[in-house]
Amino acid sequence: MTDKDKTTKEMKWDISGIKNWGPHDHELGSLIPEAGNARYYHTGGWRTEFPIRDEETCTQCLFCYFFCPDSSVLAENQKVTDFDYDHCKGCGICAKECPADAISMHPESEFAERVKK
Amino acid sequence: MATQEIKKQSPKVYIDRPDHLSGGHRLCAGCGAPVILRQVLMGAGDSPVVVSNATGCMEVSTTIYPYTAWKDSYIHSAFENAAATISGVEAALISLKKQGKVTEDFKLLSVAGDGGSYDIGLQAISGALERYHDIVILCYDNGAYMNTGFQRSAATPKGAWTTTSPVGKVRPGKNQQRKNLTDIAIAHNIPYVAQASPHNFRDLIYKAEKAFAVEGPAFLNVLSPCPRGWRSKESDSIQLAEAMVKSNYWPLFEVENGVYKINYDPKKRKGAVADWMKQQGRFRHLFTPENEWIVEETQEMTDYQWERLKAMEEATARFGPQEAAEAQEPAE
Amino acid sequence: MAQTEAKTLAITGNGAVSLAMKQVDPDVVAAYPITPQTDVVQNFSQYVANGDVKAEFVTAESEHSAMSACIGSAAAGARTMTATSSAGYALMVEVCFVAASMRLPIIMTTVNRALSGPINIHCDHSDSMLGRDSGWLQIYNEDAQEAYDATVMSFPIAEHKDVRLPLMNMYDGFIISGAIGPLKPLSAEQVQEFIGQAPDYPRLLDAKNPVTMGPFDGLHGWYFEQKIAQNIAMDNALDVIQDTYDRFYELTGRRYEHLMKYRMDDAEIAVVVANSAAGNARGIVDKLRSEGIKAGLIKLRTFRPFPVKQYAEALADVKVVGVMDRADSFGAPGGPLYMEVLTSLYQEGQRAKAVNFIYGLGGRDVFPQNIEDVYRRLDAIAKGEQDAPRERIYVNAKGM
Numbered sequence A: 001m002t003d004k005d006k007t008t009k010e011m012k013w014d015i016s017g018i019k020n021w022g023p024h025d026h027e028l029g030s031l032i033p034e035a036g037n038a039r040y041y042h043t044g045g046w047r048t049e050f051p052i053r054d055e056e057t058c059t060q061c062l063f064c065y066f067f068c069p070d071s072s073v074l075a076e077n078q079k080v081t082d083f084d085y086d087h088c089k090g091c092g093i094c095a096k097e098c099p100a101d102a103i104s105m106h107p108e109s110e111f112a113e114r115v116k117k
Numbered sequence B: 001m002a003t004q005e006i007k008k009q010s011p012k013v014y015i016d017r018p019d020h021l022s023g024g025h026r027l028c029a030g031c032g033a034p035v036i037l038r039q040v041l042m043g044a045g046d047s048p049v050v051v052s053n054a055t056g057c058m059e060v061s062t063t064i065y066p067y068t069a070w071k072d073s074y075i076h077s078a079f080e081n082a083a084a085t086i087s088g089v090e091a092a093l094i095s096l097k098k099q100g101k102v103t104e105d106f107k108l109l110s111v112a113g114d115g116g117s118y119d120i121g122l123q124a125i126s127g128a129l130e131r132y133h134d135i136v137i138l139c140y141d142n143g144a145y146m147n148t149g150f151q152r153s154a155a156t157p158k159g160a161w162t163t164t165s166p167v168g169k170v171r172p173g174k175n176q177q178r179k180n181l182t183d184i185a186i187a188h189n190i191p192y193v194a195q196a197s198p199h200n201f202r203d204l205i206y207k208a209e210k211a212f213a214v215e216g217p218a219f220l221n222v223l224s225p226c227p228r229g230w231r232s233k234e235s236d237s238i239q240l241a242e243a244m245v246k247s248n249y250w251p252l253f254e255v256e257n258g259v260y261k262i263n264y265d266p267k268k269r270k271g272a273v274a275d276w277m278k279q280q281g282r283f284r285h286l287f288t289p290e291n292e293w294i295v296e297e298t299q300e301m302t303d304y305q306w307e308r309l310k311a312m313e314e315a316t317a318r319f320g321p322q323e324a325a326e327a328q329e330p331a332e
Numbered sequence C: 001m002a003q004t005e006a007k008t009l010a011i012t013g014n015g016a017v018s019l020a021m022k023q024v025d026p027d028v029v030a031a032y033p034i035t036p037q038t039d040v041v042q043n044f045s046q047y048v049a050n051g052d053v054k055a056e057f058v059t060a061e062s063e064h065s066a067m068s069a070c071i072g073s074a075a076a077g078a079r080t081m082t083a084t085s086s087a088g089y090a091l092m093v094e095v096c097f098v099a100a101s102m103r104l105p106i107i108m109t110t111v112n113r114a115l116s117g118p119i120n121i122h123c124d125h126s127d128s129m130l131g132r133d134s135g136w137l138q139i140y141n142e143d144a145q146e147a148y149d150a151t152v153m154s155f156p157i158a159e160h161k162d163v164r165l166p167l168m169n170m171y172d173g174f175i176i177s178g179a180i181g182p183l184k185p186l187s188a189e190q191v192q193e194f195i196g197q198a199p200d201y202p203r204l205l206d207a208k209n210p211v212t213m214g215p216f217d218g219l220h221g222w223y224f225e226q227k228i229a230q231n232i233a234m235d236n237a238l239d240v241i242q243d244t245y246d247r248f249y250e251l252t253g254r255r256y257e258h259l260m261k262y263r264m265d266d267a268e269i270a271v272v273v274a275n276s277a278a279g280n281a282r283g284i285v286d287k288l289r290s291e292g293i294k295a296g297l298i299k300l301r302t303f304r305p306f307p308v309k310q311y312a313e314a315l316a317d318v319k320v321v322g323v324m325d326r327a328d329s330f331g332a333p334g335g336p337l338y339m340e341v342l343t344s345l346y347q348e349g350q351r352a353k354a355v356n357f358i359y360g361l362g363g364r365d366v367f368p369q370n371i372e373d374v375y376r377r378l379d380a381i382a383k384g385e386q387d388a389p390r391e392r393i394y395v396n397a398k399g400m
Helices: A005-010 A063-067 A093-097 A108-113 B032-042 B057-062 B082-098 B115-119 B122-130 B181-186 B201-213 B234-246 B273-277 B281-286 B292-319 C013-024 C038-049 C063-076 C086-101 C126-130 C144-158 C188-195 C223-252 C277-290 C308-314 C336-347 C368-382
Strands: A049-053 A073-076 A079-083 A103-107 B049-053 B073-075 B107-113 B136-141 B192-196 B218-223 B253-256 B259-262 C009-012 C028-031 C056-059 C080-084 C107-112 C137-140 C167-172 C180-183 C259-262 C269-274 C295-300 C302-304 C320-325 C353-358
Touching (some): A049 A079, A049 A108, A063 A073, A063 A093, A063 B032, A093 A103, A093 B234, B032 B057, B032 B136, B032 B218, B082 B107, B082 B122, B082 C056, B082 C063, B107 B122, B115 B122, B115 B136, B122 B181, B136 B201, B181 B218, B192 B201, B201 B218, B201 B253, B218 B234, B234 B273, B259 B292, B273 B292, B281 B292, C009 C013, C013 C038, C013 C080, C013 C107, C013 C144, C013 C167, C013 C180, C013 C188, C028 C038, C038 C056, C056 C063, C063 C086, C080 C086, C086 C223, C107 C126, C107 C144, C137 C144, C144 C167, C144 C180, C223 C302, C259 C308, C269 C277, C269 C368, C277 C295, C277 C368, C295 C368, C336 C353, C353 C368
Parallel strands (some): B049 B107, B107 B136, B136 B218, C028 C080, C080 C107, C137 C167, C269 C295, C269 C320, C320 C353
Antiparallel strands (some): A073 A079, B192 B253, B253 B259, C009 C180, C259 C295
């Protein structure tokens, strides 16, 4: 579970203390009142390699966006922009399917020094 | 919107559709199911959706309390009853709309894996289709009860290794050919039934859009690659789906008001079932002299089903609207 | 038009309940037929066909799907009702637990019929007793009037903010469900005023605030805490039920309590029984009283939550109580009512001896003579002529 301060402030339903919640603290029936709050749970730590997209080779076919299982290909104005590395699990589908070979997978050990284009 | 007005759009149009699923779910890397759900929900456009989901990979991994990856309203109650649950939501929607207590135009989607559709969920699906609720029923077919450790289902291909049809000294995997759930859905005489695959997202999103648009029930059966249960590479999932479609094992077709239409005919690019079986560890044992008859039998079944499908398309054409033949989509 | 004087109808138990359902006018009914519930739903279907009710009616393809549809409907924010019996109830029990855990105020009529096997369509309480652990409120009703009244009172109890649990109303199959008895109904307006508007709880059909219901709590979850919350709601329900009964008394002059006492003030021997057998028992009490025997009767209404203190209080000065069970738990120390009454006495430090009588399984008739035999046995024990047996005593069983 994430414990980033910034994330806690974003949460509409503050679950930062949930480890100690008693019967009166939960919503009735285990209801989750904040839709899509899984985004506060970072699965990026799962991966052993991460993708990099070469802006010049990319033809903006948008395939990677539609094939990503983790909603981790970010897009704006009908163009792919970046990867959501908080959630990317490094499955490599984007790299495999890219018709222009614009995406390459790199070992996670290199993640800290990655060059962002 | 009448379904004739719905056309396949370019990716640039679909990318503007909201993404109804967030990251942070715990499905395996390379899983086909969330790819399918993202694409199907893009077919709902801007409409609010209520999703009813059977117990299974999708449900368990996207709603680990207190987190949910669903941006729409969502309900899970049990394994065999996703379609029955959504039937109740639909009745409530009609009733509350009549009373003016609900004004939005909700789309209703029931989601289950092949376990919750072909087997334990079959009754609920049949009942919901027969009662003609205005819902979309989606099956993501990965060919086994993957969530509980890859046990066989009626959707498992013949000869596949699963944990309840394992390969041993006297048995080479699953004993029976697959059941055809899409045919069962067609037999309910509902407005729209389609088979799709996540590798052809334009086809899948367009089918989802049609499914949401028809008045009455729609059924979508979508092939869902599973790297864990298929013993395949995570990065291969989309490519495997394409190979299975290209071999005519999983044809892309629609049945709209009883009229069959094949959406993709590989023609000269047609592959063999062995092509994709070789890439999946669950079929590895079939490539021996004693077991290759199973691959041959599956190839025969596939060829038969394909010819039968083409015959159905021909036989029902005269009941459909006249349309100019569309150019075949090149393989993507 | 409000009635100032209720006229009396001659109507079956099922007819009374379907009339109540019509007047409650829920948003959705999802049901599947089974003897002897059948005409509850058939009558309601006719109301739907005539446009007399606003409900959307889902003709589910099984009881499991009927309850699943009820879950979907209630979760979506609709007032939802259904009805079943026996094997149909058993089939839906999986999702009944789910409905209670999701805190959905679904109202279900369960017309008591024996569980199979062998298959038997007649009355006993084994079906509803199967679900006593499910988290549903459970209320037993002696006759058509009680069943009607209970149906009218159901939503205010189940929907109350301190409760929010599903509720089952029971009455005897064939004996009450199919037999004609008197009913003083309310008017539709009176019913609507009594039940009020449905409260605004989080629901699926809220586009501005989408919610997830029924998440996976598996890995290291809070299942335990949610179950405790269900027990807290059950505790709250004791007061909420009685408050609703009190409000109903103001409207109708009919008084209801968790347990209905008959000539218990100075009773030395008493019988605890649920549903229709209580009718004959009252006659036997009068007969014994005329002989100078201080007999009394407790008719059980509320089973879940079980009103422990009320039983202990009512039996405080009783020497011997006979608990008559129309269901059994094979291999248990006794039938379900017996075990709960016995536990209540023990918890509150009461000294009454309790004897378990199993009667009426599979619809076996229980005649006034049988009930009189029960009381005479209790009387003999009270006088010290016999010991109180620990074992069950079977009433009107053959070859015993």
